[in-house]
Structure formats: structure tokens, C-alpha cells
Amino acid sequence: MDFMLMFNSPAQDLEREKNDPASATYWESWRAYMNAIYGAGIVKSGNALKAPYTASTVRIRDGKRQVQDGPYADTKELLGGYLVINVASLDDALQWAERSPSSISGSTEVRPILSMSEN
Amino acid sequence: MDCNAQAAAESVARTSYGRLLAYLALQWRDLPAAEDALSEAFAAALSKWPQQGVPASPEGWLLTVARRKLIDESRRNLIFDPLNDSTIIRAEPSKDFPDERLRLMLICAHPAIDVAVRPALILQTVLGLEVKTMAAAFLTPPDTLTKRLTRAKKKIRDSGMAYERPDPQDMPDRLNSLLEATYAAYFLGGQTSLLDAADPEDLRSEAEYLARLIATLVPESAEALGFLALLCFCQARRPAQTSPDGDFIPLLEQQTGLWDSGLMKEGYTLLATASEMAQPGPFQIEASIHAAHCYRAFTGVVPWPEIASLYDALVDQHPTVGSLVGRAVAHASQDPARGLKLLDDIDPALVRNYQSWWLARGYVLEMLGQLDLACLSLERGLGLTTDPGLRRYLSSRLARIKSASSPERRYL
Numbered sequence: 001m002d003f004m005l006m007f008n009s010p011a012q013d014l015e016r017e018k019n020d021p022a023s024a025t026y027w028e029s030w031r032a033y034m035n036a037i038y039g040a041g042i043v044k045s046g047n048a049l050k051a052p053y054t055a056s057t058v059r060i061r062d063g064k065r066q067v068q069d070g071p072y073a074d075t076k077e078l079l080g081g082y083l084v085i086n087v088a089s090l091d092d093a094l095q096w097a098e099r100s101p102s103s104i105s106g107s108t109e110v111r112p113i114l115s116m117s118e119n
Numbered sequence: 120m121d122c123n124a125q126a127a128a129e130s131v132a133r134t135s136y137g138r139l140l141a142y143l144a145l146q147w148r149d150l151p152a153a154e155d156a157l158s159e160a161f162a163a164a165l166s167k168w169p170q171q172g173v174p175a176s177p178e179g180w181l182l183t184v185a186r187r188k189l190i191d192e193s194r195r196n197l198i199f200d201p202l203n204d205s206t207i208i209r210a211e212p213s214k215d216f217p218d219e220r221l222r223l224m225l226i227c228a229h230p231a232i233d234v235a236v237r238p239a240l241i242l243q244t245v246l247g248l249e250v251k252t253m254a255a256a257f258l259t260p261p262d263t264l265t266k267r268l269t270r271a272k273k274k275i276r277d278s279g280m281a282y283e284r285p286d287p288q289d290m291p292d293r294l295n296s297l298l299e300a301t302y303a304a305y306f307l308g309g310q311t312s313l314l315d316a317a318d319p320e321d322l323r324s325e326a327e328y329l330a331r332l333i334a335t336l337v338p339e340s341a342e343a344l345g346f347l348a349l350l351c352f353c354q355a356r357r358p359a360q361t362s363p364d365g366d367f368i369p370l371l372e373q374q375t376g377l378w379d380s381g382l383m384k385e386g387y388t389l390l391a392t393a394s395e396m397a398q399p400g401p402f403q404i405e406a407s408i409h410a411a412h413c414y415r416a417f418t419g420v421v422p423w424p425e426i427a428s429l430y431d432a433l434v435d436q437h438p439t440v441g442s443l444v445g446r447a448v449a450h451a452s453q454d455p456a457r458g459l460k461l462l463d464d465i466d467p468a469l470v471r472n473y474q475s476w477w478l479a480r481g482y483v484l485e486m487l488g489q490l491d492l493a494c495l496s497l498e499r500g501l502g503l504t505t506d507p508g509l510r511r512y513l514s515s516r517l518a519r520i521k522s523a524s525s526p527e528r529r530y531l
Contacts, residue, residue: 001279003279088281089279089280089281089283090231090278090279090280090281091280091281091285091289092281093279094230094231112277112278112279
């Protein structure tokens with residue numbers, strides 16, 4: 001069964017620089033996690049996203065396009081990346097979510113992927 | 120005969136509802152659909168059995184009808200073709216279908232299910248309790264409870280959770296979550312005195328039934344036995360908990376002669392068996408605290424030092440607000456000043472609206488002779504109390520302390 005793991009992190013984590021020495025352990029924990037989850041052979045797809053300041057949010061209101069600079073809402077945690085994994089059950093997906101660095105400083109949302117035959 | 124058929128259907132519902140539902144839900148992996156199919160099967164039994172007679176295997180009959188409904192339904196929805204699913208067609212209805220209630224209960228108490236809905240979900244799926252019965256006992260409007268239950272069942276169906284029995288290393292956590300939910304069903308289910316108008320069914324006996332069922336299904340778990348022991352001691356004291364007028368009687372003022380000695384004996388036996396298994400846990404400690412309180416029935420004395428050290432152990436393993444307050448009261452009985460300090464050391468944010476903390480504080484301040492402060496705490500506790508029997512008890516206790524502390528009284 002396919003699940004999406006959505007890694008939500010506080011803004012300060014998403015704005016960390018790749019080669020900032022103060023963030024070395026942070027990036028090391030992500031590298032270790034990604035090595036483990038890709039090594040398990042369960043990842044189907046996934047991406048990391050650029051920092052929230054690069055986001056643009058579009059809405060149609062009164063038939064007109066509105067573009068907002070930044071992510072859709074001011075929330076404490078923002079989507080920083082996602083993976084789609086294939087595991088036997090929600091329980092396995094929850095265990096992978098638990099190991100993610102985003103679960104320590106933010107949260108990791110787990111949702112089953114809707115397959116075409118279901119709807 | 121109409122009434123024979125009805126009685127037969129009711130008897131199967133009472134004894135086998137949970138087994139039938141668990142088997143169908145796990146085989147079909149769709150709890151809401153299994154529930155609908157089973158209730159249609161019961162409705163069909165009530166209309167067919169009076170004419171055709173009660174079948175030799177009522178359960179097998181119900182299973183066959185329910186399974187046919189499920190097949191019809193899934194064909195209609197075209198989710199999958201059950202004719203191609205050999206496991207469903209091969210399974211012949213028989214009296215010996217496996218008991219899957221433990222698996223169903225563990226699913227209902229899964230960490231991904233909202234903790235607040237777990238007690239009602241288990242009572243409904245395993246015992247077939249109706250929303251209107253539970254809503255009254257859980258003090259939740261029936262519509263709200265129905266919505267929560269529906270959402271939980273859809274989540275079980277759609278979130279991809281494992282239906283298999285958890286791995287041995289995960290079992291203690293999962294079982295603990297099931298016992299917690301049953302514990303909540305017991306205590307929430309006892310709030311019936313709040314509803315003066317109706318006479319809602321008390322859910323405590325249903326929770327006791329669940330505890331017995333769990334202990335039978337997982338006899339290798341010392342915590343499951345400890346939990347059943349805990350409920351035995353609680354149930355044993357029920358006849359002494361309220362006066363004939365429905366007023367609350369606190370534990371230390373209860374007449375021990377009214378306690379049920381058979382249930383207490385069962386509790387002690389269960390605890391002894393559990394302790395031989397050498398798997399300590401919070402439910403066993405909590406049961407031991409209740410067991411120690413019950414010693415008063417035989418010795419006339421409350422063994423406070425033993426209770427205090429049991430609370431120390433409980434707080435060590437499971438530091439909930441309830442166990443912190445219990446520990447403070449136990450220590451206060453030997454050293455009131457220490458008890459007050461333990462109460463005041465608890466994080467104020469946790470206890471500001473926690474009724475038991477205010478009542479415990481009033482009790483300890485009264486022991487210390489600080490009657491004005493005791494009254495303030497008790498009044499705050501009374502303000503947080505909704506149970507009418509407990510409110511009457513607290514009001515009369517407040518009146519008693521006030522008359523003892525008022526200056527006029529000294530000259531009377």
C-alpha cells in the first residue's frame with residue numbers, strides 16, 4: 001500500500017543553509033534518514049522543497065487571479081518535502097514517520113495514496 | 120413462535136454479536152459495511168425465524184446472510200469482485216468460526232484512532248451497544264457520538280492500518296492502549312448520576328465484561344490480569360459508594376461490610392497470579408493500591424505506608440495528574456505538611472481545573488487545621504463538580520467545616 005509522508009518543519013529549519021556549520025548535525029540526521037529509507041527499497045518518489053520564502057500562492061477570487069507572496073498560511077510548521085513509500089500497512093508507515101527528523105522539531109503527516117480503483 | 124424467534128435472535132445478539140462482527144469485519148476489511156450487513160442479517164432473522172423456525176446454527180445462518188449482503192454490496196460498488204477472492208468463497212459458515220474479538224479491539228484502540236472515541240468504539244463493536252445508551256453515559260450528544268464513531272470506522276477502513284495481530288514486541292504497547300480505553304469506558308460510564316431524568320444504563324458492568332474478555336483472550340499478559348483485578352476491587356466497593364438517598368460516600372467513610380467479598384477475593388487471586396508472572400506494570404500497581412484499601416475490610420485499618428510507597432512506584436512509572444494527587448493524599452495521611460507540599464509541587468497549569476486536586480487540597484488543609492483555606496479549596500472543587508450526589512456531599516462537608524471554624528460557634 002502506498003503512503004505519502006509529509007515532512008512539516010518549523011520555518012527556521014527550512015531556512016537552514018546547506019553548508020552552515022551550525023546546521024551540520026541537522027543535515028546529517030536527514031542524510032541518515034534518507035539513506036535508511038531509500039536503502040529499505042520502499043521509496044517510490046519524493047522531493048525536498050525550497051524554503052517557504054520561495055513559495056507563491058494562487059487563488060481565484062471574483063473571477064480574478066490573486067497571487068500571494070509566500071506559503072498559503074502563517075502556520076508554525078510548513079511542508080518541507082515529501083516521500084511516497086510502499087509498505088504493508090499504516091503501522092509500518094507510522095514507524096518510518098517516527099524516525100524522520102521532522103518529527104522531532106515539527107511533525108510528519110502520513111496519508112494513504114488514493115488509488116484510481118477506489119474512486 | 121414469534122417470541123421464541125425473537126428470544127433466539129436476542130440471545131445470539133447478546134452472546135455472539137462481537138464475535139460475528141469481528142470475524143466479518145476482519146475478513147472483509149471494512150468495519151462499517153460489516154456492521155450494516157450484520158444488522159440487516161439480524162433484521163432478516165426477526166422476520167424469517169418466526170415462520171421458518173430457528174435454524175440449528177443461528178450464528179452460521181446470520182454469517183451466511185451477512186456475507187451475502189456484503190457480496191451484493193461490493194458488487195454494486197464494484198470495488199472488487201468477491202467471486203475472484205477465493206478466501207471469501209471458501210470460508211464456509213460454521214459454528215467454529217475463529218474468535219477475532221481481540222484483533223478487533225486492538226484495532227479500535229489503535230494509536231491512529233482518536234483516544235476520546237476508543238472507549239465507545241470498543242463498546243459498540245464488541246458488545247453491540249447502541250449510541251443512545253452510550254451517549255447518555257458518556258455525556259455526549261448522540262449526534263456528536265455518532266459522527267465520531269462513523270469517522271473512526273472510516274479511518275479504520277481507509278487508512279491502511281494492519282489488521283493482523285501486532286508483532287510480539289509491539290503487543291505490550293497496543294494492549295496497554297486497549298486497557299486504557301477500557302479503563303476510560305469504566306470511569307466515564309459511571310457518570311450516570313448526572314442525568315436525573317433518564318435512567319441510563321450504567322456502563323461499568325459492560326467495561327467489567329470487556330476486562331474479563333481481555334484477560335481470557337490474553338492470559339499471558341500480567342497487565343491484563345492486573346487490570347481485571349483493579350476493576351474487581353472497584354466493582355466490589357460499588358454497593359457502599361452511595362447512600363440510599365444517592366449521596367456520595369468517600370472511600371474512607373464507606374461501610375466495608377457492604378463491599379462484595381467474592382469480587383475482592385477474585386481481585387487478590389488475580390493479582391497474585393499476575394505478580395508470579397514477573398511483568399510489572401502500572402495497572403498492577405494501581406490494582407495493588409485498591410487491594411490495600413480493601414484490607415480495611417479485614418483489619419479495620421488503612422495501610423497508609425504501603426499505599427504511599429505503591430503510589431511512589433506508580434508515579435515513577437506513570438506520572439499522571441491522578442497518580443500525583445493520589446500519592447500526595449497517601450503521604451498526607453502520615454504527614455499532612457508533606458502531602459500539602461506534594462500537591463503544591465504539581466504544575467499549576469495541570470491542576471487549575473482538576474477537581475480532584477482541589478478536593479484533595481481541601482482535605483489536607485483541613486487535616487492541618489487551616490479551615491478557612493480548606494473551605495476555599497473545597498468551594499473551588501465544588502464549582503468543578505457536576506455529579507449531584509457528590510455536590511450534596513461536598514456542600515454538607517463545607518457547612519460542617521464552616522460551622523467548626525466560625526467564631527460565633529465558640530460561644531454557643
